[in-house]
Amino acid sequence: MxxxxxxxxxxxxxxxxxxxxxxxxxxxxxxxxxxxxxxxxEWIKDLVTQKMREGHNQYAPFHGTLNLRTEVSNYYKKFYGLNYDLESQVTITVGATEAIYLVIMGLINPGDEVIVLEPFYDSYVASIKMAGGIPVPVTMHAPDFNVDQAELQKAITSKTKLLILNNPHNPSGKVWTREELMQVSELAIKNDLYVLSDEVYEFLLFDGAKHIPTATLPGMYERTITVSSAGKTFGLTGWKIGWICADEKVSRACRLIHQYVTFSVSTPMQEAVAEGLKKLDSxxxxxxxxxxxxxxxxxxxxxxxxxxxxxxxxxxxxxxxxxxxxxxxxxxxxxxxxxxxxxxxxxxxxxxxxxxxxxxxxxxxxxxxxxxxxxxxxxxxxx
Ligand SMILES: Cc1ncc(COP(=O)(O)O)c(C=O)c1O
Structure with missing residues (x-):
């Protein structure tokens, strides 16, 4: 063979x-x-049964159910003051992992370089390689897992198109400060890079730590693609409901791939997560x-x-x-x-x-x- x-x-x-x-x-x-x-x-598990009984069992719209896109758009506005249009800027995916794959496939051409801050979630490098891109590691140095701005600047070349960061950070548990995010953002703006900000642990914060989405930093909304998912927030990693919030052009690229890779995501799970997001405050x-x-x-x-x-x-x-x-x-x-x-x-x-x-x-x-x-x-x- x-x-x-x-x-x-x-x-x-x-x-x-x-x-x-x-x-x-x-x-x-x-x-x-x-x-x-x-x-x-229990309450969110009960919601899935309820949604199935109510008849939410056929293919969802390929970019996500209206309810879930609405609630994703609502919580970004409410928690972070970020505006994402639910029709053109919010895309529902099979967990953050599919979201990461779509963003990388949607942006990276063979030979493009992608900065990955190591230690990293392992799907980043696999997706970069599948797209024919070149992963360029920059180390977050232990024990504080800080990025050295000079090292980062040195790693950026004319071929660099995307930088991937994860905040809060797996595996270190680090929560990025505004200053640290500003340093990376400045280089992203200076070198005209997209930033994929993986924020799946956005609500798992302790001791008064505050999550600062990369997209909220000055000049970063347009170039940041925010990825998150419900798995960690609701302690239901097997549900695999994730999302991408990005500008219209990048969202469209991701959707074009998504329609052929998964087409659409589990309908009753999306509907249950939409209800869950409404209850985040309590x-x-x-x-x-x-x-x-x-x-x-x-x-x-x-x-x-x-x-x-x-x-x-x-x-x-x-x-x-x-x-x-x-x-x-x-x-x-x-x-x-x-x-x-x-x-x-x-x-x-x-x-x-x-x-x-x-x-x-x-x-x-x-x-x-x-x-x-x-x-x-x-x-x-x-x-
Ligand atoms: C940093 C990071 N990103 C993405 C994911 C994947 O999330 P999902 O289960 O929603 O695909 C994980 C899961 O462990 C993770 O740790």
Missing amino acids: KDTSLRIADFKDSIFGVISRLAREHQAVNLGQGFPDFDGP YLPEFVATYKAKRDFFYKGMKDLGFNFTIPRGTYFMMVPIESKTQLKDVDYALELIKTRKVATVPPSAFYLKSAEGGKYLRFCFAKKEETLISALANLKGL
Whole structure:
């Protein structure tokens, strides 16, 4: 038989598959998977059944149901003062992952360069490669995960078309400050770049941290493509409802691809998420309090075990430095912890193309039931 496409020739099975398989084999407590091991709220699950019963079961309009586009447009206006026209600027996708793929496929020609701030969500680089683009990594340096403006400027060439940033940031839990966003924005404007701002953890913020959408910065609305999704906000990552907010030209490009890749997204789920977004004001305080309690509990447990690091102000991840505990690099240490301690984590070197900094950390996900976190800490005791 002839070979499969060159497009995927250097794609490999990810380390996450290996970790998950080993975690199952060794019956390890899994703090690797980046999703909750508990369900989102009952009321929103009930809404899906209700929407199905009401007859929302056929193909949705390809760019999203009117209700969901309306509510997405409404919350950007209400929370951030951003105006996105629901007819021409809001597109519903199969999670943020499809959104990222569409934006990159819609903008990038073969040979175009895309700045990815590492550590990054792994679908960025895969999508860039599928588009024939060239990922250019710029490191967010640990322990604060700051971007060096001179390094970023150096990485930008006449071929650079897009920069991808993630705020709040997986895996570090960093919440970008206005000053940090301004620095990146200035370079984006100066070099006429698009910015894909992945904001899927926009509501997972602690200790008074405030989310600043990139599109709200001066001169950035036109060049920012904002991607988010309902998965993290409602603790229902399997629902896979995401969205793109962008100017008309970029939205149209994304829609042209979307119509042939997925055509349209699950109708009852969209309708339920639309209702969920209407309730954000009353829902968010409890949502944040639940995750804050988990973060505080797990952070204290890790400190008591002798791990020293700054508490994350966003997301449900912690990048935990391992050098005080082992000479091993992240992948080997992660494998050792699964086998000898029955705790699974993610080795973050998979989120880097350039820097070796990832080798000094493990990513722990604390979006887990209390008993899961207790078991993990008990297993790690005495490290
Ligand atoms: C930074 C980041 N972006 C995007 C996604 C994907 O979101 P979705 O499940 O909506 O496709 C994730 C999921 O873990 C993520 O961490």
